[in-house]
Amino acid sequence: MQYATRQIALCALRGNSPLARGSRYYSTPAKPGPLHGVRILDLTRVLAGPFCTQILADYGADVVKVEHPNGGDDTRLWKEEGEDKLWKPGTKDTSLYFNGVNRNKRSISVNMKHERGKSIILELVTRADVVVDNFIPGKLEELGLGYDVFRNANPSIIHASISGYGATGPYAHRAGYDVIAAAEAGLLHITGEADGPPTKPGVGLMDMATGLYLHGAICAALVSRSRTGEGQKIDASLFETTISILNNVGMSWLNLGKEGRRWGTAHATIVPYEVFKTRDSELVLGAVNNRQFRVLCQRLGDEGLADDERFADNGSRVRNRSELKEILLRLFATKTTEEWIAVFEGSGMPHGPVNTIEKAFEHPQTVAREMVQNMEHSSARTGSIQVIGAPVKFSSNQPSLRSQPPGLGEHTDEVLAELGLSDDAISGLRNKGAI
Numbered sequence: 001m002q003y004a005t006r007q008i009a010l011c012a013l014r015g016n017s018p019l020a021r022g023s024r025y026y027s028t029p030a031k032p033g034p035l036h037g038v039r040i041l042d043l044t045r046v047l048a049g050p051f052c053t054q055i056l057a058d059y060g061a062d063v064v065k066v067e068h069p070n071g072g073d074d075t076r077l078w079k080e081e082g083e084d085k086l087w088k089p090g091t092k093d094t095s096l097y098f099n100g101v102n103r104n105k106r107s108i109s110v111n112m113k114h115e116r117g118k119s120i121i122l123e124l125v126t127r128a129d130v131v132v133d134n135f136i137p138g139k140l141e142e143l144g145l146g147y148d149v150f151r152n153a154n155p156s157i158i159h160a161s162i163s164g165y166g167a168t169g170p171y172a173h174r175a176g177y178d179v180i181a182a183a184e185a186g187l188l189h190i191t192g193e194a195d196g197p198p199t200k201p202g203v204g205l206m207d208m209a210t211g212l213y214l215h216g217a218i219c220a221a222l223v224s225r226s227r228t229g230e231g232q233k234i235d236a237s238l239f240e241t242t243i244s245i246l247n248n249v250g251m252s253w254l255n256l257g258k259e260g261r262r263w264g265t266a267h268a269t270i271v272p273y274e275v276f277k278t279r280d281s282e283l284v285l286g287a288v289n290n291r292q293f294r295v296l297c298q299r300l301g302d303e304g305l306a307d308d309e310r311f312a313d314n315g316s317r318v319r320n321r322s323e324l325k326e327i328l329l330r331l332f333a334t335k336t337t338e339e340w341i342a343v344f345e346g347s348g349m350p351h352g353p354v355n356t357i358e359k360a361f362e363h364p365q366t367v368a369r370e371m372v373q374n375m376e377h378s379s380a381r382t383g384s385i386q387v388i389g390a391p392v393k394f395s396s397n398q399p400s401l402r403s404q405p406p407g408l409g410e411h412t413d414e415v416l417a418e419l420g421l422s423d424d425a426i427s428g429l430r431n432k433g434a435i
Contacts, residue, residue: 033060034397038222041124042066042105043133043140045073047178047204048162048238050101051211053132056218057104058390058399064124064415065102065406069109069435072408073098091379093408099385102405103375108416109409109435112143116434121145123419125153130218134162137172147233156231158221160214166237176238178204185242190249190260198262210241271317272296272324275354276332282354283337285344290314292349299343300331369393377404409435 038061042053050065050073057063067073078097087094111117122145125131131150133140140146147159161167164176179200182188187206192199214236221232243250249260249268265284267273272293273286287293290306290313297306305311305327310320317324332340337353344351355363361372371389390399412435416426429435 031397033058033400034394036060038062038130039128040064041128041131043131043135044162045134046075047101048207048211049132049134051208052162052215053105054101054103055211055215058401060397060400063105065105065107066110066121067107067408069111069409072107072109073102076408086381086385087379088381094379094405099387099405103387104402105406106411106415107406107409108412111434112145114432114434116429116432118144120416120434122149122153125150125157128154128157129222130158130160132160136175137161137163137167151231156225156229158218158225158231158234160218160234160236162210162214162236164237165239167235178207178238181206181238181242185239186246186260187242190262192262193264194262196262206238206242209245210236210238213241266321269318270314271321272328276328278332278335278337278340280336283332283340283351284354285349285351287349293317295347295349299347302331373401375401375404
């Protein structure tokens with residue numbers, strides 16, 4: 001497999017490669033996005049909620065992000081070491097983390113504990129299709145808000161909530177964190193090397209998976225409302241997301257009483273199916289049936305291995321996985337990863353290199369599918385930054401990258417003016433600490 005050169009990757013960072021030049025996503029789309037006209041009131045912060053609402057925004061929804069006037073979303077301050085060189089001097093309220101999940105939104109700063117601030121939220125609810133929050137269950141009600149209040153203001157409102165454990169049950173009022181959910185719902189128990197400690201995924205997978213679940217649920221609720229005219233409450237949690245993705249491991253426990261275990265990159269029921277060290281790096285490869293295993297042996301230059309009774313079928317290979325792995329490791333160590341990829345090209349075998357992040361973004365498929373976009377950014381020293389593109393393509397109504405993530409409260413006056421407030425009224429709210 002051939003990769004773009006490092007020079008192309010460096011050019012992309014400077015904005016003059018195919019990765020960075022104008023694309024159909026960073027332009028006015030030919031047609032509005034599929035959610036054009038849908039209005040989202042976003043009361044979320046950090047990752048799960050903002051990731052959900054960014055998907056909706058990419059699909060064309062008008063997302064108004066509500067932030068506290070003092071500091072706003074915590075992730076505005078979560079900068080990587082050395083990140084300051086990316087931003088213009090004096091830039092304080094943005095970070096790459098924040099930029100990853102808040103594009104295509106408008107920001108207003110509202111103190112929801114202030115009576116007038118609360119009334120602004122309710123006025124926005126009357127004009128919204130969906131409210132999304134990630135408060136601990138009961139917290140909005142303490143503020144005099146929540147689904148019952150929202151529904152009274154707007155009977156067709158869809159109110160979608162993300163929490164750590166869900167709105168009911170003995171853990172409902174506990175705060176939710178990605179790695180805690182992964183631990184408590186069993187995922188860390190089955191993640192890591194067989195003889196090693198639990199290992200978390202390299203990104204906030206439970207947060208983002210919950211955001212994915214919720215964005216789909218919101219779209220389903222919008223379809224339902226189009227038929228019935230009725231809104232509803234949606235309740236998602238990090239814990240339940242983690243339970244749901246246990247999938248076959250969970251099914252084995254529920255039906256066989258078989259406890260899950262860590263397999264590293266190996267598979268519990270398919271052998272071989274894991275990462276193998278080559279002469280210079282790593283290759284992931286699997287043989288999911290007997291035909292593929294024979295092809296594997298042919299390509300490895302040891303066709304007789306397929307006739308060894310220890311490895312005659314998948315059941316035998318599962319029972320004798322240690323012996324087979326030892327043989328395969330010796331064979332894979334004879335060539336580099338790139339040489340092995342050439343060997344398996346066209347074989348029908350599932351295989352691929354274990355890429356660094358650099359190589360993943362240099363990957364020809366990344367380029368072909370426009371998964372890197374150039375986003376104009378007023379706070380960036382170069383006037384733009386690179387962002388990750390939309391992973392789902394539509395034949396019509398394409399997602400679009402319309403605007404950079406907003407500054408804290410950047411659109412407060414604009415949104416309040418849309419509610420009919422005058423400049424003097426907005427100034428009065430600001431003086432009273434409501435916004």
